[in-house]
Amino acid sequence: MTGSNTISDENQLANFMQRIEAGEKIEADDWMPEDYRQTLIKLISMHGMSEIMGALPEKEWVPKAPSLYRKLGIMAKVQDEMGHGQLLLRVTEDLLEPYGKNRGDLMQDLFNGDLKFHNVFHMETKSWADAGIIGWLVDGAAIITQTNMLKASYGPYARALQRICAEEVFHAQHGESIIMALTEGTDQQKAMIQESLNRWWEALLMFFGPASKETTGSSKQDLTIRYKIRTKTNEEFRQLFFDKYIPRILSLGLTIPDPTMHFDKENQMWSYKQPDWNEFKKIIKNQGPRSEARLNLRRQSYEYNSWVRDALSHSVR
Numbered sequence: 001m002t003g004s005n006t007i008s009d010e011n012q013l014a015n016f017m018q019r020i021e022a023g024e025k026i027e028a029d030d031w032m033p034e035d036y037r038q039t040l041i042k043l044i045s046m047h048g049m050s051e052i053m054g055a056l057p058e059k060e061w062v063p064k065a066p067s068l069y070r071k072l073g074i075m076a077k078v079q080d081e082m083g084h085g086q087l088l089l090r091v092t093e094d095l096l097e098p099y100g101k102n103r104g105d106l107m108q109d110l111f112n113g114d115l116k117f118h119n120v121f122h123m124e125t126k127s128w129a130d131a132g133i134i135g136w137l138v139d140g141a142a143i144i145t146q147t148n149m150l151k152a153s154y155g156p157y158a159r160a161l162q163r164i165c166a167e168e169v170f171h172a173q174h175g176e177s178i179i180m181a182l183t184e185g186t187d188q189q190k191a192m193i194q195e196s197l198n199r200w201w202e203a204l205l206m207f208f209g210p211a212s213k214e215t216t217g218s219s220k221q222d223l224t225i226r227y228k229i230r231t232k233t234n235e236e237f238r239q240l241f242f243d244k245y246i247p248r249i250l251s252l253g254l255t256i257p258d259p260t261m262h263f264d265k266e267n268q269m270w271s272y273k274q275p276d277w278n279e280f281k282k283i284i285k286n287q288g289p290r291s292e293a294r295l296n297l298r299r300q301s302y303e304y305n306s307w308v309r310d311a312l313s314h315s316v317r
């Protein structure tokens with residue numbers, strides 16, 4: 001009977017919300033409302049795919065890193081990021097079960113443009129300083145958003161983030177170490193960092209996403225907060241990033257490429273020039289400077305390695 005189903009659904013939802021409010025973890029086999037499942041799938045698959053696509057810009061610098069020590073460092077980071085991606089796609093796979101989809105389908109979604117990856121990983125890495133800026137500030141930005149979700153209501157994601165965040169801290173230190181070495185170097189090396197920061201600044205601001213619902217056209221932020229997946233809005237994350245990194249950037253003698261940037265004492269927040277949000281929309285629709293090349297590389301490697309997936313699926317049987 002439809003009536004009793006509705007009552008039962010309402011009870012399940014009330015019970016689910018009670019568990020969330022009490023700080024309990026929701027597990028993969030537990031009942032969950034459809035919009036919770038959909039929100040998690042979108043969030044975690046995008047996070048996982050961004051880890052994989054994010055390894056590519058740095059991979060380009062493995063052969064060009066200036067010493068064996070730096071090559072080993074950046075290679076270990078690339079390997080970690082691929083591991084984060086695999087871990088997160090596995091978490092997503094459990095959520096996809098009711099739809100009969102698996103991680104192979106997620107990869108196809110990436111290739112056909114249905115699954116997006118972070119704006120920063122569509123950008124070019126033109127100099128060695130870019131490898132430093134990515135580790136220091138992109139991983140630094142990721143640490144801000146990901147540590148906020150360590151207590152996420154969905155248990156498998158929260159547990160995966162424990163390991164990921166621990167490794168991200170190493171990545172940020174690796175990036176900081178590259179930047180510190182360059183700031184202590186020649187004028188040319190110092191200029192290289194400033195040039196890199198200037199190029200990456202807008203992308204770093206975009207990383208946290210637009211501030212308001214008016215810009216995003218969705219209430220995704222509200223939903224993730226209501227379901228206790230995260231506790232802060234995009235703008236709150238961006239402000240935390242400014243609080244942490246602006247003093248550090250300035251202390252190295254670098255300048256912020258935004259003359260309007262200042263701390264607004266009255267509102268107790270940083271005031272800054274908005275990045276071009278139309279450009280952001282284009283980038284995440286795979287129209288960024290390196291979107292196509294990186295997707296092609298991923299597609300090629302996925303096809304080339306299909307024999308490994310075949311061998312694994314046969315050995316399980």
Ligand SMILES: [Fe+2]
Pocket residue numbers: 051080081084164168
């Ligand atoms: Fe990562």
Ligand SMILES: [Fe+2]
Pocket residue numbers: 081139167168171
């Ligand atoms: Fe990382």
